[in-house]
Amino acid sequence: MSAASPSAPPAVKLSSVMAARRTPDQLRARRKLVWREMLTSLWAPLCIIGLAFIPYTLLIEYAPAAASWAQPVMKGLGLVMVAFFLVLLVFRNVSAKEKALRPLRQEAHELISEDEALLRKVQGMGRLQPGVSEQIAEQALRVENASVAGDADTLRAELKGLEALTAQHLGAFRKRSVMDFVGGFGKALLVALVIRTFIVEPYRIPSGSMLPTLEIGDQVFVNKFIYGVRIPFMNVVPFVLVRRPARGDVIVFNNPVDESKDYIKRVVGLPGDTVELFEGVVYINGKMQPRERVSSEFIVHNITDNGVWFDQQETLYEEDLSGVSHAALQTLSRMPRHEGPYVVPPGQVFVMGDNRDNSADSRHGFGITGNNQTEFVPYGHIKGKAMVVWLSLGYHGLLHGLFGGTGLRVDRFFEPVR
Known part of the structure; x- marks a missing residue:
């Protein structure tokens, strides 16, 4: 036997x-x-x-x-x-x-x-x-x-x-086969892909379009499951897990015009909404969204393409989008008298940056198709909702003297994204 x-x-x-x-x-x-x-x-x-x-x-x-x-x-x-x-x-x-x-x-x-x-x-x-x-x-x-x-x-x-x-x-x-190695590596890779695809993903703020809510160099965690499981490359969301994107949410999305880029903006218009701006004030379906001027000499820190920091003076407002209160910037000398109307198609959202006159958003074709071309974000391109700043390497942080003005911004750690 x-x-x-x-x-x-x-x-x-x-x-x-x-x-x-x-x-x-x-x-x-x-x-x-x-x-x-x-x-x-x-x-x-x-x-x-x-x-x-x-x-x-x-x-x-x-x-x-x-x-x-x-x-x-x-x-x-x-x-x-x-x-x-x-x-x-x-x-x-x-x-x-x-x-x-x-x-x-x-x-x-x-x-x-x-x-x-x-x-x-x-x-x-x-x-x-x-x-x-x-x-x-x-x-x-x-x-x-x-x-x-x-x-x-x-x-x-x-x-x-x-x-x-x-x-x-x-x-x-004791000799490990090629399959043993591939299997171990494959399991680790699968876990990482599942986490980044369906649970949470880090995103770095590359520009000043969301100032002052998000500063250049902020690293945010993006909630990938709140809006539903998005199938990468196919840009479809077969079902919703928690809820659809809501007005006022700060979202990270795959640019529908240039899919090689990811953007971060605030949702202003939902499917079926008509969005207009009169002298910077947002109107949704004819209803004015309240905003209050906080400061006419608010200084933010922006950065050039070659990494040089510079001060930018803007007017700071506190805006309310259907109950979501957040900060917004406006350049009074550049503020258009009227923008829109923008009618949001089904299954898409209209987005803007909080730095209103320095943002390549839905009003301006995401900086690609031009200022007179409106672009919306389909649900399938939305990667998730920005939740919290977990790290910030920005203006005048710790050790900034060694890195051209960029340092560790401890004051930004764990900042909620509102």
């Missing part, structure tokens, strides 16, 4: 064998070490911020008023995590014991994981000699106990013993 026959013993996982042999004290010590290794990883501060960022984003999206206290809390947490990262960096490079143990512990983790996979593979083929699983499990436990004890010399010796057992009994199966 062959080893692969129905009477062959069932496959046993290495982790199960090790778990059955651990004493309660060993189990507690192992759990403590696992938590210690996670919290002293340089990835720990980033992961903590990432975990906090998810509820923060949901909170400011569905309870906008909460941003008044939630944003300072997130900024404080961010500063604490920066300090935490610096402390970890110093600790890991100054402590001789930590420098010796961490790579050995990582090697131990990788070798035990490899043995787990190899044993599963060999057992499935019915080619494992009797008692090998127990020998490897026993040696793996010695490695684990040495790792918990924090003795680098003992851990190094036990690792050599486990490596020798692995080479003796499983060495013939």
